[in-house]
Amino acid sequence: DAKTTQPPSMDCAEGRAANLPCNHSTISGNEYVYWYRQIHSQGPQYIIHGLKNNETNEMASLIITEDRKSSTLILPHATLRDTAVYYCIAGQTGANNLFFGTGTRLTVIP
Amino acid sequence: KAGVTQTPRYLIKTRGQQVTLSCSPISGHRSVSWYQQTPGQGLQFLFEYFSETQRNKGNFPGRFSGRQFSNSRSEMNVSTLELGDSALYLCASSSGLEGFRTDTQYFGPGTRLTVL
Numbered sequence: 178d179a180k181t182t183q184p185p186s187m188d189c190a191e192g193r194a195a196n197l198p199c200n201h202s203t204i205s206g207n208e209y210v211y212w213y214r215q216i217h218s219q220g221p222q223y224i225i226h227g228l229k230n231n232e233t234n235e236m237a238s239l240i241i242t243e244d245r246k247s248s249t250l251i252l253p254h255a256t257l258r259d260t261a262v263y264y265c266i267a268g269q270t271g272a273n274n275l276f277f278g279t280g281t282r283l284t285v286i287p
Numbered sequence: 288k289a290g291v292t293q294t295p296r297y298l299i300k301t302r303g304q305q306v307t308l309s310c311s312p313i314s315g316h317r318s319v320s321w322y323q324q325t326p327g328q329g330l331q332f333l334f335e336y337f338s339e340t341q342r343n344k345g346n347f348p349g350r351f352s353g354r355q356f357s358n359s360r361s362e363m364n365v366s367t368l369e370l371g372d373s374a375l376y377l378c379a380s381s382s383g384l385e386g387f388r389t390d391t392q393y394f395g396p397g398t399r400l401t402v403l
Contacts, residue, residue, distance in 0.1 A: 211391070220291070220377050220394030221330070264330075273320040273381055273392055274343040277330035 195252040199265030202246040214261040291395035305366040310378035318383025319361040324375040
């Protein structure tokens with residue numbers, strides 16, 4: 178699986194959009210980009226995933242560059258409950274041996 | 288639909304003992320994966336079971352083993368516990384169908400194991 182690179186930490190003001198970047202320059206053609214988050218000491222929570230088209234669900238939007246070497250997770254209106262570690266993972270759909278990396282610790286500030 | 292459940296939630300053992308952790312996947316899911324999370328190493332993949340067979344394995348010693356039952360419930364066992372085995376053990380379930388676009392892993396709350 179391709180490795181991903183994320184900034185170790187970010188802050189975001191409550192109510193503003195949180196844009197979390199991820200680099201995955203070695204991603205292969207059949208690998209999806211997955212985003213999970215983990216709130217302290219809980220199990221990771223699935224957010225969204227995509228292959229090459231932008232995706233949106235009730236939690237977030239995922240923007241993938243045309244060359245697929247990077248992506249951005251967007252939380253449109255961050256709340257205090259969005260404070261968590263966010264993991265960007267490149268993996269094949271159905272491959273359940275995900276490599277989580279160190280993620281980005283997002284802190285939403287009141 | 289009920290989520291992934293793990294039992295017990297907390298466990299304290301001493302070095303040299305063995306431990307068995309249990310995971311019940313989401314109904315209809317056939318794949319169960321196990322992960323270990325420690326402050327130093329982060330979240331690491333242990334192994335995956337699909338239809339009662341180990342399908343993938345991470346880089347952990349043979350003291351870590353698992354199995355899956357016909358109802359997809361899974362157990363993992365750690366023998367001869369070491370202090371370094373203290374961790375949050377997470378299980379995740381999915382349909383397990385490779386190439387299935389919407390297949391994703393859903394995690395349980397974890398079992399916090401402390402080895403003294």
